[in-house]
Amino acid sequence: MGRLWGLVKKEYIHFYRDPVAMLLILYFFTACIIICGYCFLFDAKHLHTVIYDMNRTSTSRDIIQRFLSTEYFDLDCFATSMADVKKRLDSGKARVALIIPPEFTRNLAEGRPASLQFICDGGDANQAGQGVGFAKRIIGDLNRKIIVERLNSQGIVVSQIPAIDGRVRTLYNQELKSVYYVVIFHIVLAGLIGGLILSSTAVVREKERGTIDQILVTPTRSWELLIAKTVAPLTIGLIATVFSFLTVFWFEVPCRGNPLTFFAFMGFFLISTTGIGILIGSICQNMLQAILLSVATQFPMVFLGGVITPLENLPPLLQKIAQFQPLTHFMIAANGIFQKGNGFSVLWPEALKLLIMGGGFLLAGCIIARRQWKQ
Amino acid sequence: MTIKRIWAVMKAEFIHIIRDPLSLIIALFMPLFLLFLSGYCIRFELKEMPVAVFDMDQSQESRNYIKAIDNTSYFHIEYFLTRYDQAKYLMDRGKTRCAVIIPADFSRKIKEYLPANVQILVDGSEITSAHFIINYLSAINASHSVKIADSFLKKRGIATNLEPIVLSPRFWYNQSLRDLTFIITGVFSLSIMGFVPILSALAIVREKESGSIQQIFASPIRSYEYIAGKMTPYVIFLTLDFLMVIVIGLWWFKLPLRGSTLILSLATFLMIFATVAIGFFISTLTRSQLTALLFGIVFTLMPAFIFGDTIAPIANSPEGWRLYSCLFPGRFYTGICRAQILKGSGIQSYWEDALALTAYCIAIFSISAWRVKSKKI
Numbered sequence: 001m002g003r004l005w006g007l008v009k010k011e012y013i014h015f016y017r018d019p020v021a022m023l024l025i026l027y028f029f030t031a032c033i034i035i036c037g038y039c040f041l042f043d044a045k046h047l048h049t050v051i052y053d054m055n056r057t058s059t060s061r062d063i064i065q066r067f068l069s070t071e072y073f074d075l076d077c078f079a080t081s082m083a084d085v086k087k088r089l090d091s092g093k094a095r096v097a098l099i100i101p102p103e104f105t106r107n108l109a110e111g112r113p114a115s116l117q118f119i120c121d122g123g124d125a126n127q128a129g130q131g132v133g134f135a136k137r138i139i140g141d142l143n144r145k146i147i148v149e150r151l152n153s154q155g156i157v158v159s160q161i162p163a164i165d166g167r168v169r170t171l172y173n174q175e176l177k178s179v180y181y182v183v184i185f186h187i188v189l190a191g192l193i194g195g196l197i198l199s200s201t202a203v204v205r206e207k208e209r210g211t212i213d214q215i216l217v218t219p220t221r222s223w224e225l226l227i228a229k230t231v232a233p234l235t236i237g238l239i240a241t242v243f244s245f246l247t248v249f250w251f252e253v254p255c256r257g258n259p260l261t262f263f264a265f266m267g268f269f270l271i272s273t274t275g276i277g278i279l280i281g282s283i284c285q286n287m288l289q290a291i292l293l294s295v296a297t298q299f300p301m302v303f304l305g306g307v308i309t310p311l312e313n314l315p316p317l318l319q320k321i322a323q324f325q326p327l328t329h330f331m332i333a334a335n336g337i338f339q340k341g342n343g344f345s346v347l348w349p350e351a352l353k354l355l356i357m358g359g360g361f362l363l364a365g366c367i368i369a370r371r372q373w374k375q
Numbered sequence: 376m377t378i379k380r381i382w383a384v385m386k387a388e389f390i391h392i393i394r395d396p397l398s399l400i401i402a403l404f405m406p407l408f409l410l411f412l413s414g415y416c417i418r419f420e421l422k423e424m425p426v427a428v429f430d431m432d433q434s435q436e437s438r439n440y441i442k443a444i445d446n447t448s449y450f451h452i453e454y455f456l457t458r459y460d461q462a463k464y465l466m467d468r469g470k471t472r473c474a475v476i477i478p479a480d481f482s483r484k485i486k487e488y489l490p491a492n493v494q495i496l497v498d499g500s501e502i503t504s505a506h507f508i509i510n511y512l513s514a515i516n517a518s519h520s521v522k523i524a525d526s527f528l529k530k531r532g533i534a535t536n537l538e539p540i541v542l543s544p545r546f547w548y549n550q551s552l553r554d555l556t557f558i559i560t561g562v563f564s565l566s567i568m569g570f571v572p573i574l575s576a577l578a579i580v581r582e583k584e585s586g587s588i589q590q591i592f593a594s595p596i597r598s599y600e601y602i603a604g605k606m607t608p609y610v611i612f613l614t615l616d617f618l619m620v621i622v623i624g625l626w627w628f629k630l631p632l633r634g635s636t637l638i639l640s641l642a643t644f645l646m647i648f649a650t651v652a653i654g655f656f657i658s659t660l661t662r663s664q665l666t667a668l669l670f671g672i673v674f675t676l677m678p679a680f681i682f683g684d685t686i687a688p689i690a691n692s693p694e695g696w697r698l699y700s701c702l703f704p705g706r707f708y709t710g711i712c713r714a715q716i717l718k719g720s721g722i723q724s725y726w727e728d729a730l731a732l733t734a735y736c737i738a739i740f741s742i743s744a745w746r747v748k749s750k751k752i
Binding site (some may be wrong): 040132156168206292300 | 397401418488490524528540556672677695
């Protein structure tokens with residue numbers, strides 16, 4: 001037992017003496033999250049709008065005002081020609097353009113369909129779609145108002161016309177701030193990359209420096225060494241997670257569930273990453289390879305984790321594959337704990353899956369590492 | 376300046392690189408890997424999203440409305456609720472992201488030609504799908520409203536245009552709104568900036584750690600010959616890597632190339648040069664390989680994702696961060712890349728990006744060269 005504790009202590013000392021690894025882990029758990037919290041935003045707000053008003057009446061000005069007074073559209077400039085509009089969109093200075101043709105008010109007055117052109121930079125389909133959605137809603141409201149006025153003027157007294165009035169109530173995140181999701185995701189990501197790098201470098205360090213041979217000569221059993229190499233990254237990862245809560249406070253991300261539940265899940269998740277990390281560490285010969293391969297491994301896990309795209313959007317085969325990796329379940333748990341206030345009563349399936357996967361990966365990693373050491 | 380000296384340094388650097396084949400292979404194949412992952416795993420459009428419905432009205436009108444939602448390819452009515460709180464229960468467990476609550480007076484309001492309220496509960500914890508759900512449901516509501524208003528007016532014998540103002544959306548550059556084009560052009564920038572620079576960051580550091588840098592200083596080789604020799608292998612590897620990525624990206628994913636290949640090539644060459652120079656600059660800063668690796672990841676790989684305008688547009692960020700992002704060439708290159716691949720626009724639309732990229736190259740190369748020359752490393 002004393003041997004085991006000695007080995008674990010050794011791992012901590014290694015980490016402590018390696019300021020680079022420490023800084024890297026700290027970076028992922030704090031600075032990276034903060035940067036992404038500010039810069040990784042998907043909200044299509046304040047879209048730069050170029051406006052080409054060929055109509056120039058109070059009606060067209062009213063419409064323009066309706067657009068610009070929302071937080072969705074910010075004025076880029078008033079264009080004086082179509083070429084102008086094209087230039088602004090081409091250069092990316094404006095993302096959308098509103099074009100009001102000269103005959104607009106005449107068509108409106110004479111009861112003909114009066115069309116407005118709304119041009120989107122289709123390059124970012126996500127934002128374009130959102131932009132059109134907002135525009136359609138603004139015009140929809142205006143249309144209803146116009147129809148009521150017209151009917152009234154024809155002597156039909158109605159205050160409104162029938163319509164489906166959808167009242168949207170957003171659960172968990174009233175203002176639909178994307179920063180909450182970004183921060184939660186990045187803490188999970190930090191756990192992933194940090195966990196992978198910690199465990200893979202722990203294994204490779206010995207190989208690179210040649211000290212693995214010295215250890216193998218001692219009466220230490222390989223499983224004792226493996227336990228040490230599992231316990232250390234796990235605990236360091238959990239401590240780093242404490243630091244990441246600073247970003248939670250910074251961005252005022254709600255934590256409606258119990259933070260300790262989150263730590264438990266992070267622990268379960270780190271078991272998997274440690275297992276994969278040990279596997280990586282066994283394959284690589286030096287630190288550079290270990291870190292590169294760790295970074296490489298997190299890509300498929302992230303892309304197939306239901307993080308960037310919800311899993312329902314993916315083809316069924318990929319959805320099935322996604323179920324077999326730990327990030328998918330950890331992300332569900334993390335989101336559940338922070339935003340939905342879920343606890344173990346709801347999330348126990350995820351916990352179970354994480355534990356099973358963790359055990360599996362850890363076992364695989366340890367077997368391969370041990371086989372290597374035996375040679 | 377003798378080519379022989381540059382060639383000698385180049386050969387030595389090639390040998391150094393090849394001595395660690397695994398790192399090279401990972402660095403070269405990562406972009407390709409990323410390309411296919413991005414191409415196949417990123418889909419923002421909804422497909423058959425499961426929706427819960429609580430129909431308190433149970434009338435012909437409410438059933439018509441529910442059918443209108445179900446008939447689209449975006450939504451699929453999966454759960455018929457019998458209690459209001461079941462909606463939150465399902466959403467808590469992630470079984471559905473959206474619930475439509477139809478009140479008991481729905482059909483009465485419609486028959487009396489009043490606006491009928493419908494409550495839409497949306498799971499706000501996942502932003503992109505939340506936005507899509509709200510947008511699409513609003514569109515469905517709008518078109519269903521038009522149908523109802525139509526019958527209302529017909530019954531009264533009034534003929535009037537239900538859409539006085541028609542908004543005609545046009546999507547430039549990407550008619551079919553393929554997510555793919557946007558994402559893949561982002562991956563191009565990522566491929567250059569993300570991985571090989573980490574290798575180049577170790578270029579000089581290796582020599583410093585082993586002490587052979589002193590021999591370099593003692594030799595008659597000039598600093599610019601040394602830098603040229605050291606950087607060229609990485610430029611070559613990165614160029615070959617990028618050619619592979621762009622050929623596969625354009626061919627496999629059938630991307631258009633509307634602009635000028637020449638401009639794209641020039642910009643690519645500048646970008647490659649810039650990123651290798653960044654790695655090189657990092658190399659001149661530190662004595663330890665590990666520290667260089669750390670800086671490499673923090674200042675090339677991560678900024679490539681965050682500030683390279685790849686997945687999330689940098690235009691959304693606050694002013695301060697946008698300025699900081701100018702420290703990394705990724706965003707300039709993505710701008711030019713998208714301009715050429717998607718828009719096919721002329722020089723006037725991206726000359727700022729091009730100028731910035733060129734200036735960046737010159738600046739970083741000069742700083743690195745100065746550091747080597749003054750032996751500050």
